[in-house]
Amino acid sequence: LGVALSRGRGTEPDAAAALVSWRRACELGDGMGCSDAAASVGLGRAGPPDVEQARALFTRACALGDAPA
Numbered sequence: 001l002g003v004a005l006s007r008g009r010g011t012e013p014d015a016a017a018a019l020v021s022w023r024r025a026c027e028l029g030d031g032m033g034c035s036d037a038a039a040s041v042g043l044g045r046a047g048p049p050d051v052e053q054a055r056a057l058f059t060r061a062c063a064l065g066d067a068p069a
Contacts, residue, residue, distance in 0.1 A: 015046040031066030
């Protein structure tokens with residue numbers, strides 16, 4: 001869902017909604033969701049960049065087994 005929202009399939013891209021989706025996936029234990037949320041936060045796609053928060057999300061992604069993170 002986060003990827004679809006970020007790309008705007010059929011609608012305008014919605015970075016904020018994508019981030020909400022990725023954060024929820026991360027909370028539920030999905031490493032890729034954590035990684036996608038981290039990238040979004042680190043690059044400032046849905047607000048000001050937050051490197052510390054991105055680092056924490058990437059760390060969780062790694063702990064959950066997301067190899068690219």
